Amino acid sequence: MSAMLLNKQKWTEFTGILSGKKVLAPVACGDRFRYAVPAEGKAFSLDFDRPLVPPKSAVFPQTETLYRFQLGKTELAAPQPGEELILLGVRPCDARAIKLVEKLFRWDVDDPYYLRRRELTTVVGLACLEPGLNCFCPSLGGGPASTEGLDLLMVDLGDSYYLEPLTDKGRSLMDLASGLLEEAGEEGLQKKEEAVRRAEEKIRRTVDTDGVPEILPDLWEHPLWQKTAAGCLGCGTCTYLCPTCHCFDIQDEIEGFEARRCRMWDSCMFEEYTLHTSGHNPRPTRRERTRNRINHKYSYFVRKFNVIACVGCGRCVNYCPVNIDLIETLREVKEAQ
Amino acid sequence: MTDHSNPYLPYIATVDDTWLETVGDRCVRSFKVTLDDNSARESWSHQPGQCAMVGLLGVGESMFCISCSPTEGKFLRFSVMRAGKVTQALHQLEAGDKLTVRGPYGNSFPMEEWKGKKILTIGGGIGQAPLRPIVEYVKANISDYAGLTMIYGARTSNDLCFKGEFEEMSRCDDLSCHLTIDVEEEGWQHNVGFVPQRLLDLNPSPENTIAITCGPPIMIRFVLENLKKLGFADEQIYTTLENRMKCGFGKCGRCNAGHLYVCKDGPVFTYAVLKNVPEAFA
Amino acid sequence: MDLDKLRKTAAEVVSRDDVKYLIGWRPGSYGYRVAPGFVEEASAAETLIFSPLCTINLATYLTLTEKLPLPRGSAPDQRKVALMVKGCDSRAVLQLLVEKGIRRDQVLLIGCPCPGVVDTALLSLKYPETESPADLKWNGDHFLLRQDGQETAIPRLSVLAEKCRLCRYPNPVISDITLGEPVEAQLTAEDSAVAEVEAMELGARAAYWEEWFSRCLRCYACRNSCPLCYCRDCVLDRLNPTWVNRAVNFSENTAFHVARAFHLVGRCIECGECERVCPANIPLGRLNRKLAREVREQYGHEPGIDPDGKPFQAGFKPDDPEEFIL
Numbered sequence: 001m002s003a004m005l006l007n008k009q010k011w012t013e014f015t016g017i018l019s020g021k022k023v024l025a026p027v028a029c030g031d032r033f034r035y036a037v038p039a040e041g042k043a044f045s046l047d048f049d050r051p052l053v054p055p056k057s058a059v060f061p062q063t064e065t066l067y068r069f070q071l072g073k074t075e076l077a078a079p080q081p082g083e084e085l086i087l088l089g090v091r092p093c094d095a096r097a098i099k100l101v102e103k104l105f106r107w108d109v110d111d112p113y114y115l116r117r118r119e120l121t122t123v124v125g126l127a128c129l130e131p132g133l134n135c136f137c138p139s140l141g142g143g144p145a146s147t148e149g150l151d152l153l154m155v156d157l158g159d160s161y162y163l164e165p166l167t168d169k170g171r172s173l174m175d176l177a178s179g180l181l182e183e184a185g186e187e188g189l190q191k192k193e194e195a196v197r198r199a200e201e202k203i204r205r206t207v208d209t210d211g212v213p214e215i216l217p218d219l220w221e222h223p224l225w226q227k228t229a230a231g232c233l234g235c236g237t238c239t240y241l242c243p244t245c246h247c248f249d250i251q252d253e254i255e256g257f258e259a260r261r262c263r264m265w266d267s268c269m270f271e272e273y274t275l276h277t278s279g280h281n282p283r284p285t286r287r288e289r290t291r292n293r294i295n296h297k298y299s300y301f302v303r304k305f306n307v308i309a310c311v312g313c314g315r316c317v318n319y320c321p322v323n324i325d326l327i328e329t330l331r332e333v334k335e336a337q
Numbered sequence: 338m339t340d341h342s343n344p345y346l347p348y349i350a351t352v353d354d355t356w357l358e359t360v361g362d363r364c365v366r367s368f369k370v371t372l373d374d375n376s377a378r379e380s381w382s383h384q385p386g387q388c389a390m391v392g393l394l395g396v397g398e399s400m401f402c403i404s405c406s407p408t409e410g411k412f413l414r415f416s417v418m419r420a421g422k423v424t425q426a427l428h429q430l431e432a433g434d435k436l437t438v439r440g441p442y443g444n445s446f447p448m449e450e451w452k453g454k455k456i457l458t459i460g461g462g463i464g465q466a467p468l469r470p471i472v473e474y475v476k477a478n479i480s481d482y483a484g485l486t487m488i489y490g491a492r493t494s495n496d497l498c499f500k501g502e503f504e505e506m507s508r509c510d511d512l513s514c515h516l517t518i519d520v521e522e523e524g525w526q527h528n529v530g531f532v533p534q535r536l537l538d539l540n541p542s543p544e545n546t547i548a549i550t551c552g553p554p555i556m557i558r559f560v561l562e563n564l565k566k567l568g569f570a571d572e573q574i575y576t577t578l579e580n581r582m583k584c585g586f587g588k589c590g591r592c593n594a595g596h597l598y599v600c601k602d603g604p605v606f607t608y609a610v611l612k613n614v615p616e617a618f619a
Numbered sequence: 620m621d622l623d624k625l626r627k628t629a630a631e632v633v634s635r636d637d638v639k640y641l642i643g644w645r646p647g648s649y650g651y652r653v654a655p656g657f658v659e660e661a662s663a664a665e666t667l668i669f670s671p672l673c674t675i676n677l678a679t680y681l682t683l684t685e686k687l688p689l690p691r692g693s694a695p696d697q698r699k700v701a702l703m704v705k706g707c708d709s710r711a712v713l714q715l716l717v718e719k720g721i722r723r724d725q726v727l728l729i730g731c732p733c734p735g736v737v738d739t740a741l742l743s744l745k746y747p748e749t750e751s752p753a754d755l756k757w758n759g760d761h762f763l764l765r766q767d768g769q770e771t772a773i774p775r776l777s778v779l780a781e782k783c784r785l786c787r788y789p790n791p792v793i794s795d796i797t798l799g800e801p802v803e804a805q806l807t808a809e810d811s812a813v814a815e816v817e818a819m820e821l822g823a824r825a826a827y828w829e830e831w832f833s834r835c836l837r838c839y840a841c842r843n844s845c846p847l848c849y850c851r852d853c854v855l856d857r858l859n860p861t862w863v864n865r866a867v868n869f870s871e872n873t874a875f876h877v878a879r880a881f882h883l884v885g886r887c888i889e890c891g892e893c894e895r896v897c898p899a900n901i902p903l904g905r906l907n908r909k910l911a912r913e914v915r916e917q918y919g920h921e922p923g924i925d926p927d928g929k930p931f932q933a934g935f936k937p938d939d940p941e942e943f944i945l
Contacts, residue, residue, distance in 0.1 A: 031900065032899065066345045071395050076347075105588065109586040112343050133750060233679070235844070236836070236840070237836075237896075249583055251861075251864070251865050251866075252398075253865075261392075266583075273581070274591055275581065276579075276580070277420040277424065278420060282616060292593075295595075295596075300595070300596040321844055322654055397858075421859060422858045425859070
């Protein structure tokens with residue numbers, strides 16, 4: 001199937017076709033958007049800003065049961081594979097992040113939980129035609145309509161959506177709705193390209209990543225880490241909202257006689273993250289923790305997987321309560337060279 | 338039945354025997370453990386230096402080095418200092434109790450590569466636990482190696498682990514065992530002084546020798562310094578790192594020292610590698 | 620506020636032998652952002668500002684600083700930390716002193732009488748931010764916004780932070796040096812936000828908090844930004860025993876927020892940082908202000924006001940109300 005157009009007047013019909021399936025779409029929570037199951041029978045739209053929590057949470061939930069057991073017994077029950085999921089309205093940067101993190105979850109030992117959810121999920125992207133103030137995806141090799149990690153890309157053309165299938169999953173979703181679609185043709189393609197070009201022009205902030213992975217190890221003792229960390233509150237905002245951050249903790253939780261071993265997001269910005277039981281902490285202050293966060297994304301991950309673990313979504317910049325700005329930090333890294 | 342495609346699912350294991358190595362607030366207790374599942378027990382194979390994730394259902398999991406050599410039999414041994422939530426609970430266990438085991442994880446000491454060489458282990462306190470498998474492995478294959486020298490120290494004689502095992506070593510020509518404690522004690526017949534100094538005094542030749550050290554960070558720092566003084570090349574010096582871990586196979590993120598994951602790239606490293614990793618001795 | 624005077628004072632202060640460094644505000648990297656400025660050299664005082672964008676309560680840094688063990692033989696640095704404080708920030712410092720969380724000789728306070736700061740989120744919603752740092756000034760019942768060469772007058776009340784609308788202490792309650800003239804306390808508005816929640820039926824109120832707490836990410840920005848959440852060993856991080864599970868769900872999140880709110884009873888000085896820093900926009904101010912008001916009305920206690928006062932939860936008066944005791 002080639003690229004098609006979905007007239008917006010048929011949007012409700014389109015969502016009707018998806019009604020039998022589990023769908024996660026951006027839903028307004030206060031004045032922030034989150035990926036959630038739209039309320040039963042309630043129409044939902046793709047008219048949203050950038051969601052607060054990246055859709056990594058659909059394949060890597062903040063809290064996930066590894067297996068259940070009863071206290072005093074030794075039978076372990078891992079959860080059964082879940083149902084198929086359609087993830088709607090994913091920004092291309094976030095889709096790219098899911099793909100990047102998959103490298104880690106496939107490295108050496110397969111992570112069955114991540115990979116199973118990934119398999120069951122159809123990722124439907126929506127090109128980012130109104131990039132935010134702190135978006136810098138082109139600096140990391142992405143773009144407002146980048147397709148990496150997507151099964152299907154949608155582009156808002158005003159009165160219709162342009163639909164471009166990218167994988168078999170994307171094609172079969174379009175097959176379901178084929179009755180509502182019309183051929184995009186050359187004109188549709190041109191409109192789409194024009195819209196994407198305009199979006200690219202709106203992106204203001206940039207990062208020069210050239211050489212950063214190689215420079216970082218030499219800056220280990222550089223004063224910039226102390227300077228960056230001085231104002232840091234040590235909260236988990238930057239890491240929890242980061243679409244590529246993937247670190248987790250594993251803990252046992254008990255309710256009555258029912259218990260489970262589960263994993264939950266963790267943050268390298270927390271003091272306990274590396275704290276040994278002995279009381280020794282190899283990263284004793286926020287200086288070391290800040291340095292690790294940047295090094296992990298811009299150096300260690302690159303050494304292992306040959307790609308920077310940042311997609312330029314700008315969330316860490318947007319939501320840091322004390323204006324620790326990754327773009328500034330990277331500029332200082334370049335200048336310190 | 339354990340699903341082997343799911344690396345998070347542990348084996349269920351039984352404590353066969355448990356005993357105290359040291360007493361006190363932060364005492365060390367050893368556990369001899371066998372996996373319940375027959376085929377798992379048969380297929381399990383670990384090498385000196387490897388780790389395993391030991392857990393108690395409803396309490397949690399912690400990573401420990403396996404403190405026995407595969408040459409000792411089809412069982413596992415862990416030597417655990419009582420410190421945090423999991424270790425406190427482990428210390429309550431008695432023979433017959435159940436725990437969970439995942440692993441083995443990480444790389445190991447290259448025992449094959451070391452054949453024909455003299456082995457020098459330098460341990461401090463609970464740091465002897467990962468060195469013990471080397472000692473046992475060499476003892477079991479003594480004709481493959483050009484001898485073993487063990488330097489082991491602790492704060493007091495009570496803080497020495499595996500005490501009962503040192504006696505027999507002094508009876509074998511190819512093995513030598515040098516114990517030391519930090520401060521004078523009544524009835525103590527061995528050396529008094531710090532481990533790094535004991536190393537200097539013994540003055541081992543670096544020729545055809547591999548030195549492996551493990552212990553508190555401060556001890557390791559001075560042992561490395563002294564090994565360099567004695568003429569050991571960086572490639573002849575090994576250590577094993579320990580960091581907080583959650584998964585054991587490179588996913589959870591926290592055990593990295595610089596770009597190295599201790600659980601995957603380690604825990605065993607040569608000083609030649611670690612000297613270029615600034616976080617390694619943090 | 621006369622910026623020249625502020626910078627000159629700051630430069631003098633950091634030049635003093637008994638001052639380690641000064642913490643003030645400096646323009647952020649873009650838009651309306653302001654960052655904490657750590658000034659060690661007199662020359663760096665040139666970067667400091669005080670404007671309606673200076674929302675951050677810098678008192679947090681007094682207890683947030685992590686100290687590495689001192690090398691053997693070296694003496695600890697006993698010099699003071701100089702801190703710029705607004706009215707609410709100074710109450711946090713005073714409360715820390717009352718609780719003996721810090722010592723008076725450890726700090727040098729530069730008081731900044733404050734006519735009220737903006738709600739940065741609200742401001743950027745109404746007047747979108749741009750990538751260049753903007754300047755905002757007090758001007759009577761307006762704020763003057765200068766951004767990319769353009770000047771806009773913004774009605775004060777349309778973007779004033781909620782906490783400032785309720786503020787009773789715009790002038791520092793404690794300081795060593797005061798910059799500028801005292802600000803006349805505004806007629807404080809009724810706390811309509813708290814009243815709105817109080818007016819809800821019990822079920823609706825539970826649903827209200829359930830909805831908000833369910834959205835919590837447990838990033839702990841509220842706790843870490845709070846100048847009065849400074850326990851070295853926080854009950855929420857404890858593993859042994861685990862008081863609050865790490866699982867993120869309504870039940871555990873509620874345990875977290877209720878535990879925090881209770882630990883702040885009679886201690887919260889209503890600086891509003893918890894709510895400002897929350898990425899999920901949870902109205903934590905309402906929770907803490909409700910409890911603060913109960914303490915004020917029932918027990919006549921206000922934290923961070925009386926330097927000779929006792930911590931609320933450590934004090935007792937024979938006529939304290941006790942109707943709640945069953």
